[in-house]
Amino acid sequence: MTKDELAKRLEHQSLRQLHRLAKDRVSRHIRMGKTRLIQSLLQLPPEMYIQISHEMQALHSQPKPAAKRLSTAKPQTPSARTPRRSPETSTSSPSDPLTTMGELLDGIGVPAPASFVPDAWQEEAIAYLTSSDVIVSVPTGSGKTYVALEAIRRAIENERTVIYTSPLKALSNTKLTEFSHIFGADQVGILTGDRKDNPHAPVLIMTTEILRNLLYDATSGEIDVRLDTLGLVIMDESQYLADPERGVVWEETIIFCPTQARLLLLSASIGNPEEIAAWMTSIRSTPCQLISHRNRSVPLRGGYLHPNGKLTPLFKTKEIAQGKGYAFHPETKRLFAQYESETLGGRYRR
Numbered sequence: 022m023t024k025d026e027l028a029k030r031l032e033h034q035s036l037r038q039l040h041r042l043a044k045d046r047v048s049r050h051i052r053m054g055k056t057r058l059i060q061s062l063l064q065l066p067p068e069m070y071i072q073i074s075h076e077m078q079a080l081h082s083q084p085k086p087a088a089k090r091l092s093t094a095k096p097q098t099p100s101a102r103t104p105r106r107s108p109e110t111s112t113s114s115p116s117d118p119l120t121t122m123g124e125l126l127d128g129i130g131v132p133a134p135a136s137f138v139p140d141a142w143q144e145e146a147i148a149y150l151t152s153s154d155v156i157v158s159v160p161t162g163s164g165k166t167y168v169a170l171e172a173i174r175r176a177i178e179n180e181r182t183v184i185y186t187s188p189l190k191a192l193s194n195t196k197l198t199e200f201s202h203i204f205g206a207d208q209v210g211i212l213t214g215d216r217k218d219n220p221h222a223p224v225l226i227m228t229t230e231i232l233r234n235l236l237y238d239a240t241s242g243e244i245d246v247r248l249d250t251l252g253l254v255i256m257d258e259s260q261y262l263a264d265p266e267r268g269v270v271w272e273e274t275i276i277f278c279p280t281q282a283r284l285l286l287l288s289a290s291i292g293n294p295e296e297i298a299a300w301m302t303s304i305r306s307t308p309c310q311l312i313s314h315r316n317r318s319v320p321l322r323g324g325y326l327h328p329n330g331k332l333t334p335l336f337k338t339k340e341i342a343q344g345k346g347y348a349f350h351p352e353t354k355r356l357f358a359q360y361e362s363e364t365l366g367g368r369y370r371r
């Protein structure tokens with residue numbers, strides 16, 4: 022098969038089929054649009070053309086996979102999974118009404134002041150922490166911080182120390198400012214590769230790597246006195262358990278965490294929290310309770326900003342539906358194709 026023949030056949034494939042053909046052949050293909058995908062496939066060695074052509078035939082004879090399968094597949098190992106949902110798994114029908122810019126922006130702004138009432142799941146998580154480790158796996162913007170703050174407040178009241186870990190130095194710095202405002206600057210310290218401030222404060226913020234190293238030192242006999250009084254370890258953004266390179270740090274931190282300390286794992290995106298909770302229960306002396314729901318208190322909206330300044334809704338619907346696939350807004354598709362041809366058109370030769 023010649024390059025031109027393959028190019029013609031690829032041109033007739035849907036974006037989803039092109040991605041499946043590019044899987045394991047083209048790095049970072051998931052970020053590419055149709056034009057770049059075809060371009061990348063054509064750059065593969067010619068001996069692969071026949072194989073690709075056979076796969077194309079096979080793809081056409083296969084029934085379309087059900088959208089649900091992507092999010093319900095069972096993991097092979099107990100390591101954390103990041104749930105993935107592809108725009109190509111849309112379940113919206115072509116007749117669904119399209120959202121407009123007015124609808125997309127409607128309701129965005131500062132809400133009217135109201136008194137703070139904790140949600141039932143927040144109270145439940147805090148209550149469980151008195152006797153269990155807890156994993157909070159709820160959507161972004163749900164209020165995980167409140168659970169962390171309340172747990173810290175109670176630990177301080179009980180004269181226990183707290184370690185709060187985050188995967189990023191920048192997030193650690195932000196938390197230092199936030200917690201210092203709430204608990205007082207003398208109550209909060211930070212330990213990262215770049216910074217060491219107030220290291221004997223009852224609430225200590227650090228990157229997960231620093232805590233893991235601290236726990237290594239403790240197991241080798243150099244016991245840091247603060248580990249004896251440690252009452253609570255909060256691991257924010259704990260979906261890093263699934264990170265191919267850094268995940269082991271989270272895993273070891275959980276394994277080496279002193280038994281008297283409660284562990285609180287926070288994440289919006291652990292794909293298999295039940296398994297992680299079962300694993301923690303099996304390796305630690307305290308059971309691990311899971312608090313999990315998928316209700317978005319802050320609806321997630323998506324817009325596409327073309328470099329020419331034009332903003333369009335990213336998806337056909339105003340909000341990104343939970344547990345459903347989603348489809349790109351046709352205007353976004355058009356603008357994206359325009360962007361591709363403007364930026365790549367001149368260079369794309371077959």
Ligand SMILES: Nc1ncnc2c1ncn2[C@@H]1O[C@H](COP(=O)(O)OP(=O)(O)OP(=O)(O)O)[C@@H](O)[C@H]1O
Nearest residue numbers: 137138139140160161162163164165166167288289
């Ligand atoms: N029970 C509640 N009622 C109303 N607003 C709340 C409640 N709990 C938290 N909030 C508010 O919701 C917003 C988002 O909370 P927060 O930053 O804790 O989310 P999060 O779950 O940590 O999100 P992320 O996954 O992005 O880290 C904050 O402004 C917070 O004050």
Ligand SMILES: [Mg+2]
Nearest residue numbers: 162165166257
């Ligand atoms: Mg948060």
